[in-house]
Amino acid sequence: MSHPPTLNWLDAPRDDSGVEMFDETSHTYRPYTELAGAALRIAGGLVARGVPRGAVVPLLCSPGPDLVAAFYGVQAAGCVVSVLAPPARMSGEAARAHVRAVVEAVEAGTVLVDAGQYAYAADVLAGTGRDVRVLRLEELLAGDPGRRDPAELALVQFTSGSSGRPRGVRVSHAALDANTRAIRAWERAGPEDSWCSWLPMHHDMGLIGCLVVPVSGNNRLAVCRPETFLRHPLAYLSRFDANRVERPATITATPAFGLQRIVDKVGHADLEGADLSRTRAVIVGAERIDPALVARFTELTRPHGLSPRTLTPAYGLAESTLAVTGVPVEETPRTVLVHRDGLRVGAEVSLADGATERATVQVMSCGRALDGLAVEVVGEDGAPLPEGHVGELAVSGSSVADGYLAGGSADGTSFTAGRLLTRDVAFRLADEFYVLGRLGDSVKVNARSLFAEDVELMLARAGLNPSRVCVVLGEADGNPHAVAVLEELDARAAEVAEDVLAAVCPGTRRHVARVPRGAIPRTSSGKSRRRQLWQRLSQEHAFDGVPAATDGPA
Known part of the structure; x- marks a missing residue:
């Protein structure tokens, strides 16, 4: 009987390594x-x-x-x-x-x-x-x-549903093995590496990146519940501290909002005496990464031994099992500054130098294609675009899933002619990919594309709590609309949001909606369900009820 490589550990399990479950005060280990x-x-x-x-x-x-x-x-x-x-x-x-x-x-x-x-x-x-x-x-x-x-199939992974209803992705053992092998090669994972994770185990980043990858290699894995991390992120960070635990974790993965939670809740005094120098890779993916947030995280952790090169931006999605691109481990991530007005599918990005912040956008690289995968930036006709041009990411190769369950929605991401069309917009420079956002979460204004993720970054830069903000974009009554939804934030926050929308969303009809806590629908991994929120606002005629600012006809 032959077994897929990810199941081989069952035949030769280590007795000096295993899985630990922990919270603030207790732990179990097997x-x-x-x-x-x-x-x-x-x-x-x-x-x-x-x-x-x-x-x-x-x-x-x-x-x-x-x-x-x-x-x-x-x-x-x-x-x-x-x-x-x-x-x-x-x-x-x-x-x-x-x-x-x-x-x-x-x-x-x-x-x-x-x-x-x-x-x-x-x-x-x-x-x-x-x-x-x-x-x-x-x-x-x-x-x-x-x-x-x-x-033949290993698992059915349901997508998060951030841009539509969840769909079941059919992942074969061959694709799972290929992606696991590619991730371990990218992370340079060895037998003595140790993982720590707070991610939900039903979500692709938590399940593949922080369960299958370490377990298939018999690597030690420490796991806490997401609630533990959100309530007390220091308990999670302590698993990387060589002065607190005997075998500190060396690898982890998190969405960008995990970094945000750490910098919001943990201070230098909390880390006094900590030694984080054994950490090799902090994989950051699942959403747009703000270079300013990376700078804050680096400022907090570098005095305690965490190298800035440890932060490793990546891009992936369940339809490619998990990982597609990643910055090489121990390489400093690159960022570029581009003019916001030039961001439209098919156009060449215009690099900026010293332009005003609200006329430009700083984008962090998500690295190069992993082993076994080919990644292209394609235009609206599906043909590859030259380097430096904005388009949709198309993925092919050994990690791509077998498709969706029968009856899955055809909207958004799709498997077409041997390629995975991701609906994610990016450009390529020097073989590195810079992801801007999703086509479904953008709107065209005066021949340029406006991305919800970009507007949310600007709101965070203006001081608004990113976990309480969601931007939705779309067209209604023939006009482009930009809506900033603020969850349990005050009138001053609404004024800040109005100012940011006016600066970065010219040509749109702009709205700021203040809503109660919990009103922004989210996936199980914490992402905002923008499309669901847009549909709700449209059905509730919110664009009629919320005062709109506008620059006149777009």
Whole structure:
């Protein structure tokens, strides 16, 4: 029986390495020898209970060692795994509807849960109208080990839904192996490297980058819940401190807002005496990276041994398993300053030198294509554009997924003629890619493209809390609109937002909407669902009810 490389660790698990789950005051640890045994017993239990080979088995489990064992146990049984988000304290009907939608989309006959999720799962699935069996991990762990030949698919990864409704991406073992191998080569990962993560394990960055990549290499992995990180990021940072832990983490990954949380909540006094010098790579992706935020993070951590070269911007998406491009580890990320007026698909970017801040935009490189992937910038006709021109990123190669589940929406990102058309806009300079934003989150004004991410960066630069701000752009009644939605911010913040919109969104009808806390819809990984918010504002006729500033007809 041949096994995919990402499953080989089950045959030779290390007893001196494993997975730790921690919070502010406690931790649990299980070596890989125990996790491999648990995974094979889970596989044996699935086989014994007649779960067909190739069946998709949704997994609803709290983050930690049990989830790791279950993830690999499903695959070792020759089944396909799909990791669901466990309910949070504030989870409501939307979370329950998502679970039902996933179960129906994958036509699941079995859902695997831990003891803590059993009652929730049984209650949620009672409303599907399907005959779905809910199996407890504890029941399977009591049986004998087993194993079957792997299915062609490894997992079904549901996209975050930041630009539309979530879609199930079919990731083969071949693509998973290729992307894992490329990431480890890019990170220069060795047997003594150690990972630490606060990312949700159901999200592609947390699942692939901070679970499959370290576990497949038998590397030590420390995990905390996202709530722990958001409440007490110092607990997470302590896992990198050689003066506090025996085996400090060397690699991690985070969206840019994770850096924001650290600089907002952690001060130099909190890090007094810390030694962060063992950290080799802080992968930053999932959203536009503000060079000013990187500077703040560097100013906080460099006195404690963290090299600026440790910050490693990257670009990826679930449709390419995870990673597509990355700045080489231990290389200082490059930034360029470009004129904002020249940013439109098909046009060549105009580099700036000393221009006023609001007439320019500083963009950080997301690095070069990873091994096994070819990345192009293409125009509206799909043809490659010359270097330095703005266009859509198109990806091909060994890490690209097999497509969406049948019935998935055709909007946005798509698989076309052997290429993945990402709907993400970028330009290439010296073989490095600079990502600007999504086509679906932009609007054309006077022949140039305006990107929501760019406007949000300017609002943050003006002092507004980026976690309380969302910018949505679109056309209504034949006019381009720019809306800054402020969540539980005061009238002074609204004045600042109006000033920024006037400076960076000329030619649009501009609105500032102050809304209650929690009114901005977000994905499970914390991204704003801009398209959903735009649709809500349109349906509620918010453009009629919110005063608009304008420069006249656009």
